[in-house]
Amino acid sequence: MLTWLFDLDNTLHDASHAIFPAISANMSRYIAQVLTEAGAPASNADVETARVGYWQRYGATLLGMVKHHQVCQDDFLREAHRFDDLPAMIRAERGLAGLLRRLPGRKILLTNAPQRYSKDVMRHLGLQRHFARHISIESMRVHGKLRPKPSRQMLRALLAREGLHASRCVLVEDTAVNLKAARQIGMRTVWVTQYLPGGPNPLPSGFIKRPVFVDVKVKSVKQLSGKLHRLR
Numbered sequence: 001m002l003t004w005l006f007d008l009d010n011t012l013h014d015a016s017h018a019i020f021p022a023i024s025a026n027m028s029r030y031i032a033q034v035l036t037e038a039g040a041p042a043s044n045a046d047v048e049t050a051r052v053g054y055w056q057r058y059g060a061t062l063l064g065m066v067k068h069h070q071v072c073q074d075d076f077l078r079e080a081h082r083f084d085d086l087p088a089m090i091r092a093e094r095g096l097a098g099l100l101r102r103l104p105g106r107k108i109l110l111t112n113a114p115q116r117y118s119k120d121v122m123r124h125l126g127l128q129r130h131f132a133r134h135i136s137i138e139s140m141r142v143h144g145k146l147r148p149k150p151s152r153q154m155l156r157a158l159l160a161r162e163g164l165h166a167s168r169c170v171l172v173e174d175t176a177v178n179l180k181a182a183r184q185i186g187m188r189t190v191w192v193t194q195y196l197p198g199g200p201n202p203l204p205s206g207f208i209k210r211p212v213f214v215d216v217k218v219k220s221v222k223q224l225s226g227k228l229h230r231l232r
Contacts, residue, residue, distance in 0.1 A: 009111065096221065171190070
């Protein structure tokens with residue numbers, strides 16, 4: 001039986017519509033405050049360089065802010081995920097609960113988002129009951145150090161802790177670098193493409209070439225049941 005590891009943002013819902021822009025703005029305000037208090041340059045360009053650069057270098061802006069600016073992890077996550085009306089910002093397809101119910105195997109939510117936010121989104125979507133485990137960024141530690149996706153160390157530690165074999169696990173994600181890391185340790189991979197950047201009308205999934213480290217490419221997670229024969 002397969003174990004499914006599902007990402008949350010831009011996999012189970014459309015975070016690019018409103019949530020990601022809000023998070024980016026929140027992060028930028030927080031980073032500007034940190035830089036200003038440290039007496040460092042804090043122009044829009046400086047803030048953007050830090051926010052995007054740390055994400056590209058470490059897989060999460062949070063890691064760069066902790067490493068280079070000694071910020072408090074909990075403070076950063078709280079300020080980055082402040083929303084006036086989160087339910088109004090969530091967009092998702094209908095029928096996801098039915099898909100998860102019919103999909104054979106154990107499901108684990110594996111998200112670089114913080115626990116409070118990810119639980120709120122899952123509760124709003126009505127999907128929490130379909131997941132045996134909920135693993136958020138706060139739990140992604142190896143030897144006491146934060147190691148979110150795409151850390152191979154974290155993925156190996158997760159497999160060991162859950163008693164899972166990599167070859168019987170499937171990571172379902174929108175982020176290619178996370179899928180690449182999972183494939184490198186022997187996991188199977190599904191790339192969800194419909195919420196990739198590209199404006200209000202994402203490119204058809206067939207337009208985007210499937211990387212060699214991706215076993216299955218789908219536009220929507222609702223297509224998973226039709227691809228099971230390629231993952232067994």
